[in-house]
Amino acid sequence: xxxxxxxxxxxxxxxxxxxxxxxxxxxxxxxxxxxxxxxxxxxxxxxxxxxxxxxxxxxxxxxxxxxxxxxxxxxxxxxxxxxxxxxxxxxxxxxxxxxxxxxxxxxxxxxxxxxxxxxxxxxxxxxxxxxxxxxxxxxxxxxxxxxx
Numbered sequence: 001x002x003x004x005x006x007x008x009x010x011x012x013x014x015x016x017x018x019x020x021x022x023x024x025x026x027x028x029x030x031x032x033x034x035x036x037x038x039x040x041x042x043x044x045x046x047x048x049x050x051x052x053x054x055x056x057x058x059x060x061x062x063x064x065x066x067x068x069x070x071x072x073x074x075x076x077x078x079x080x081x082x083x084x085x086x087x088x089x090x091x092x093x094x095x096x097x098x099x100x101x102x103x104x105x106x107x108x109x110x111x112x113x114x115x116x117x118x119x120x121x122x123x124x125x126x127x128x129x130x131x132x133x134x135x136x137x138x139x140x141x142x143x144x145x146x147x148x
Contacts, residue, residue, distance in 0.1 A: 027071065034066060038066070041059050044057045052067050053069075055068075066078075076110055077111045078109070087139075089135075093139025093141060099144075102124055105124050108120040120134050121134075
């Protein structure tokens with residue numbers, strides 16, 4: 001019995017080591033494009049989930065997160081924003097939406113290629129009913145997703 005436990009422990013340790021050893025490097029083109037796009041960024045931390053390379057950083061004292069695909073092409077940048085600082089069009093869009101009765105617990109400003117800007121609000125009705133809702137600059141509800 002002791003042998004089986006030891007073998008099981010060693011197998012688990014080996015699997016865990018192998019899983020951690022498969023970390024994918026951040027593409028140099030993503031790093032180069034980021035440096036060009038955000039030359040004044042500070043506190044830069046990269047991660048790669050095999051599909052996308054993400055970089056958390058500060059710019060002018062604000063926390064941001066940019067995502068690049070594995071070819072180094074920029075996909076988006078997300079910035080924290082307070083609900084009160086959203087443009088009036090985005091706040092009006094929320095107030096007129098079917099989610100107006102929900103509590104906004106988080107707001108983000110998202111920059112996309114082509115100078116596209118969206119505002120993502122995390123709204124909650126209760127502990128189980130949580131969604132991300134996305135508005136464009138004109139306050140139009142663009143999409144919604146379920147969140148945990």
